[in-house]
Amino acid sequence: MVAGKLMAHMKTKPKQATIVGVDLSDKKHQICxxxxxxxxxxxxxxxxxxxxxxxxxxxxxxxxxxxxxxxxSPWISNYLKEKGHKVIVANARKLRAIYCNERKSDKRDAQMIAKLARVDTSLLYPIEHGSVENLENRQRIAMRDTLVKHRVALINSVRFSLKSLGLRLSSPSSASFSSYARKVLCAQPSKLQLVESMLVVIEAMSDQIKQADRHIKEQMVTVLPESKRLMQIPGVGALSAVSFVLTIDDPWRFKDPRDVAAYLGLVPKRDQSGEIDKQLPISKAGNRQMRTLLVQCAQYIMRSNSPDCDLKRHGERIAARGGRIAKRKAIIAVARKLSVTMLTIWQRQIEYQPLVAIKANAV
Known part of the structure; x- marks a missing residue:
């Protein structure tokens, strides 16, 4: 009888709350x-x-x-969530208590993560990984970016090798470099033979990059139709629009659209104490590839022959202060404002208006 009551008590006893801190590694994870x-x-x-x-x-x-x-952390956090756990992914850039520890080790790191999670999860500055499908699509774009970088490196290697032999090649588009090089070197078979293997690899890379571009455009129609609306902004191409949608994932994660600029590392750092408030460069937090794409879009918007718009005029006002630094600041400012504009269009499902300020003044 007593044993039966004891067993019933054990069955109804609530589970003890546990916190697991995990220091991730390639082969083995340390847990506390x-x-x-x-x-x-x-x-x-x-x-x-x-x-x-x-x-x-x-x-x-x-x-x-x-x-x-x-x-x-992306695949591990998704897997553990499927198992019914609440998972916190800490922002490593914010955990100074861990990476500045004078006696740093995997064991101590796992302890610190667990203790911070027990006290207050906000101390870990938690981030959210996207879905598995989202992560796979982002990896495809990242792989395309890797192909582009390696193609540029190979093209430069060919040009520098030929330059050392007294032949200077100009720089046409990367996609047509191989055919251009063969055309120039057809009269010099020995030099063509020297770089032929590199040209074959460059051509293969160009084919793969074209396939990746086609896949991105297909995504716009089938998986990410909202990215097509963002391409109304001059300078924002398919790659930038799709990357933005994949990076943000959920547009309503930001209550204020201006917060997206900080999320992408396009706002200045701050070091303020008393009357001292230093002027610092941008934080460069968040997705570096997305930030690079936004800067490239801003550079297009700031061209002299690009269409007139509020974004361009905003950058021109900053660039008018003079000097090279002002021009660089103008590009970053346009990229920052562009990210806010893109998120606003996405959230409100509205059409892009290039000269909203002028229309408002006219009214």
Missing amino acids: VLDKNGEILSERTIPNSYAGLEKLSADYPEALIAMEVGTH
């Missing part, structure tokens, strides 16, 4: 498990595999799991 009072229940390593994560989930069901952002 705390109870609700902050006492360490377990410290050990687990293999970086689905089997290891499944065992961790089974050992501590419904536990709060915290980890630093990194190469493995």
Whole structure:
């Protein structure tokens, strides 16, 4: 009778709240498990595999799991969420208590992550990874970017090699470089033979980049139709529009559209104390590739032959202050304003108006 009551009590007893701090690594993850009072229940390593994560989930069901952002955090966080855990992915750039520790180790890092998650998860400056489909699409764009960079490196290698032999090649478009080089070198077979293997690789890369561009345009029609609306802005192409939609993922994550500029690292850092408020460069936080694309779009908008618009006039007012620094600041300011404009168009589902300020004044 007593044994039966005891068993019933054990079955109805609520689960003890546990917090798991995970320091991610390529082969093994260091974990630190705390109870609700902050006492360490377990410290050990687990293999970086689905089997290891499944065992961790089974050992501590419904536990709060915290980890630093990194190469493995996207798929691991998605997997653990599917297992019913609340997962916190910490912003590594904000965790000064970890990376400035004089006695830094994987074990101490896991302890610190777990303790911060227990006290207040906001101390970890949590970030959100996108869905698996979103991450795969972003990786396709990242791979295209890698192909473009390597193609440029190979083209430069060919040009510099030929320059050392007394032949200077001009710089046509990267896509047509191989055919142009063969045309120039047809009268010099020895030099053509020297660089032929490089030209073949450059051609293959160009074909793959074209395929990636076609895939991006297909995404605009089938998967990400909202990106097509963003292309109404002059200078914003298919790659920039699709990348923006994939990077932001949910437009309503920002209550104020101006917050997107800070999310993408386009606002200045700040170091203010008392009467001192230093002027610092932009933070460069967030997605570097998206920030680069926005700057490239801003450079197009600021061209002398580009269409007139509020974005361009905003940049021209800043550039009019004079000097090279003013021009660079103007480009960043236009990129910042462009990101806010793109998010506003996406949130409100409105058409792009290039000269809103002029129309408002006329009214």
